[in-house]
Amino acid sequence: MKRFFEDAALMPNQVLVVALSLAAGLSQAFGITLFIPLFQIMLGENAPDNRIMQVMDRAFAAIGIEPSLPILLLVITLFIVGGISINYFRRVILFKSMLLYVEDARDRLIQGYLHANWSYLSQRATGVTLNQLLVQTFRAGTAIMQQTYAISDFIQITVLLGASALISLPLFLCTIVLGVLAVLALVPFRKRALVIGTAQVRAEERHSFYVVDYLKSLRLIKSTGTEDRIFGAIRTLQDDLHDAIMKKQDNLAKMEVVSQALPTLILSVILLFGYSLPGADLTQILVFGMLLVRSAPLLVRLQQLYQTYIQETATIDAVRDAISEISAQSEKETKTLPAFEGLEGDIVLKNLQYRFPSSDGPALDDISITIGFCQMTAIVGRSGAGKSTLLEILCRLRKADSGTFLIDGKPLDGFDIGSWRRHIGYVAQDTVLFNGTIRDNLKIVKPDASEDDFTRVLEAANLSDVIRNTEHGLDTMLGEGGVRFSGGQRQRLALARALMNQPSLLILDEATSDLDPVSEREVQNAIDNLVHKMTIVVVAHRLETIRNADRIYMLNDGRVIADGTYDVLARDNAAFANFHNLQTSGEDIDRAKAKD
Numbered sequence: 001m002k003r004f005f006e007d008a009a010l011m012p013n014q015v016l017v018v019a020l021s022l023a024a025g026l027s028q029a030f031g032i033t034l035f036i037p038l039f040q041i042m043l044g045e046n047a048p049d050n051r052i053m054q055v056m057d058r059a060f061a062a063i064g065i066e067p068s069l070p071i072l073l074l075v076i077t078l079f080i081v082g083g084i085s086i087n088y089f090r091r092v093i094l095f096k097s098m099l100l101y102v103e104d105a106r107d108r109l110i111q112g113y114l115h116a117n118w119s120y121l122s123q124r125a126t127g128v129t130l131n132q133l134l135v136q137t138f139r140a141g142t143a144i145m146q147q148t149y150a151i152s153d154f155i156q157i158t159v160l161l162g163a164s165a166l167i168s169l170p171l172f173l174c175t176i177v178l179g180v181l182a183v184l185a186l187v188p189f190r191k192r193a194l195v196i197g198t199a200q201v202r203a204e205e206r207h208s209f210y211v212v213d214y215l216k217s218l219r220l221i222k223s224t225g226t227e228d229r230i231f232g233a234i235r236t237l238q239d240d241l242h243d244a245i246m247k248k249q250d251n252l253a254k255m256e257v258v259s260q261a262l263p264t265l266i267l268s269v270i271l272l273f274g275y276s277l278p279g280a281d282l283t284q285i286l287v288f289g290m291l292l293v294r295s296a297p298l299l300v301r302l303q304q305l306y307q308t309y310i311q312e313t314a315t316i317d318a319v320r321d322a323i324s325e326i327s328a329q330s331e332k333e334t335k336t337l338p339a340f341e342g343l344e345g346d347i348v349l350k351n352l353q354y355r356f357p358s359s360d361g362p363a364l365d366d367i368s369i370t371i372g373f374c375q376m377t378a379i380v381g382r383s384g385a386g387k388s389t390l391l392e393i394l395c396r397l398r399k400a401d402s403g404t405f406l407i408d409g410k411p412l413d414g415f416d417i418g419s420w421r422r423h424i425g426y427v428a429q430d431t432v433l434f435n436g437t438i439r440d441n442l443k444i445v446k447p448d449a450s451e452d453d454f455t456r457v458l459e460a461a462n463l464s465d466v467i468r469n470t471e472h473g474l475d476t477m478l479g480e481g482g483v484r485f486s487g488g489q490r491q492r493l494a495l496a497r498a499l500m501n502q503p504s505l506l507i508l509d510e511a512t513s514d515l516d517p518v519s520e521r522e523v524q525n526a527i528d529n530l531v532h533k534m535t536i537v538v539v540a541h542r543l544e545t546i547r548n549a550d551r552i553y554m555l556n557d558g559r560v561i562a563d564g565t566y567d568v569l570a571r572d573n574a575a576f577a578n579f580h581n582l583q584t585s586g587e588d589i590d591r592a593k594a595k596d
Helices: 002-008 014-033 035-043 051-062 069-115 126-167 169-216 218-223 227-276 282-311 313-328 387-394 417-421 438-443 451-460 464-468 487-499 517-528 566-572 574-595
Strands: 347-354 364-371 376-380 402-407 424-427 505-509 535-539 551-556 559-564
Touching: 002 126, 002 313, 014 035, 014 069, 014 126, 014 282, 035 069, 035 282, 069 126, 069 313, 126 169, 126 282, 126 313, 169 227, 169 282, 169 313, 227 282, 282 313, 347 387, 364 387, 364 551, 364 559, 376 387, 387 505, 387 535, 424 487, 438 451, 438 487, 451 464, 451 487, 487 505, 487 517, 551 566, 551 574, 559 566, 559 574, 566 574
Parallel strands: 376 535, 376 551, 424 505, 505 535
Antiparallel strands: 347 364, 347 402, 551 559
16 A cells, blocks of 8 residues: 555646545535435425435525525536536646656656766666656556546545435445455456566567667678568567567456446445335435446446556556666766866876776776877777777776876866866767757757857868758758768768867777778878867777877787887887788788779
8 A cells, every 4th residue: 555655646736636536526426416305306305304415405505595496407517517527627637747757757767867877878778778768657657647547536436425325324334345345356357467567567678678679780680681580589579568468458358347347236236225225215215326326437447547557567666666776877976076178288097997897807907098188199909908998988988996097187086077078079980870960960069059160070070062062951861870971971970070069089989990991081081180189099990090190009908018109019019010910911902802
C-alpha cells in the first residue's frame, strides 16, 4: 500500500483531481437519491423517513422551495449533468498531468545523460537509452494516470455507496460483503499481471537494444550479405515481444470478462435480498439499485485500471531507477570555480596515471607531455596504445587518477570544466552531423553566430565554394548523418563547426583516416592552414598527415616511448622508424596497385 501511494504522488495535480472526483461523486449521488421523492410524488405516496430524506427536506426548506415534480426533475438533471461535466474537466486535467509527468521524466533523463560522467556514458547502450526515453516514460506516465483514474473512481464509488448506506443499511452491508468476495476473486489476475508486466519491460529493452545496434550497422550487414540472418534475429526479438504483449492482453481480457460479470451477479443478489427483507420499500430498493447501476461500470473500470497499473509497475520502477541511476552518475559541479577565458600558454601533463575500473593494468602510465601554445602536437601509436584515453583526459571527459594537468601554468581543476570544454574544438574520425541544415549544424556550438562567422569558418575549412554551389547554400539539408555530402566534405564541415567558437585548443582525432586520397588532401590542406594560428592536437595512424607537426609523441601500452620532430624520430628512434617504414612500404604497394 505504501508503494501505491508513493506512485500516486508522482502525478502532478493529484489533490485537484481528488477534489474534482469527490465533487463529481457527491453531485451524482445527490441527483440519483432525489429519485426517491420523485417516485413518491409520481406514485402519490409519502416519502420515507430516513436520514437522506431528512437532509433533502432541510435543503429545500433552507432555499424556500417546495419539492414538486418539475422542480425535482430540474434539480436531478442539474446535479447529474453537473457531475458528468466535472468528470470531463477531471479527465482533461488528468491527461495534461500525465503529459507533465512524462515530460518531466524525459527532461530529467536527458539532463542526466547530458551531465553524466563519461565513464558511465561510454558504457551505455543507445537502444536501452532510447527505450527509456521514448517508450518507458510514456508507459509509466500512462500507468500512473490509470492509477489516478482508479483512485478517482474509488472516491466516486465510495460516495455512491455512502448514499446507498443512508437509504438502506442492510442492503449496503450485503453489498460490502459481495464486493469483498469480488475483489478476492480478482487477486490471481493481479498477481499474474505483475509478472507479465516485468517480462514485457525486459522484452522491450532487449528489442530496442539490438534493433538500434543492427540499424546502426547496415553497411556492414549489407556488405557481408547477412541480411537474412539479422532479419531472423530481429524477428525472434519481435516474437518474444509479441508473446509478452499477448500474455498481457490475454490476462486483461480474462479479467475484463470476470469484472463485467460480477457487478451483474452482485446487483441481482442484492435486489433479491432487498425484496426479501420485511417491510421492503420498493422505491428505496429501486433507487438503491440505480446507485449500484451507476457504481457498477465505475467498479469494472476500477478493476481494469488497477490491473493495468499493476502490470506497468515494472515500467514505473524502470523509469524511477533510470533517473536515480543517471542522477548518481552526474559530473562534479564546478560552476562556482573561475571560468577559463582562453589559452595563453602551454598545456602541460605531468606523470599522468589512469586505470579503467574494470582493467588490470593502467591505460596511461606515467604520461608526461607538453602541448606547445599555437603549435601542432601529434600523438601516434598502434591501436590500444592509449591515444583515445589521453584525448578524453584532455577534454576532461575522464580525470587522471594521479598526476598534474596544467593550463597556462595553473591546474585545470581550478577552473570550471564546462568553460574549459567550450574552448575546445573537436573533430572525430566518425563525423557527427545532425539531420538539419548546414546552418543548424554550425550554430550548435554558437547559437548567436553571425554571417561573418559562417564565412570565416567555411573559408578556413575550404568549404566556401562547395556551399556556394549548393541550391540553398547554408540552408541546404544534410540528411541523416550528412549523407548528401561526400566523406571529405562532411569532415571539413565538422572542422568548420569546431572552429565556430574560435577554440583555444583544436583536437583532430583520426580526422582523415577513413578518407580517400583526394578527400584526405582537401581536409589536410584545411588543417595546414590552421597551423600556428591556434593550439592543435592531432591523433593519427597515417604518419604522412603529421609530418609538419612541431612535436610528435609516440605511445605504446599507455607510455610515451619517443618524442621529437618527424625527421628526428624517423632517423633516431627505432620504434618510430619501424612504424614509418611499414607505412611507407604499404603506400608504395598501394601506388603500384593503382598504376596496374
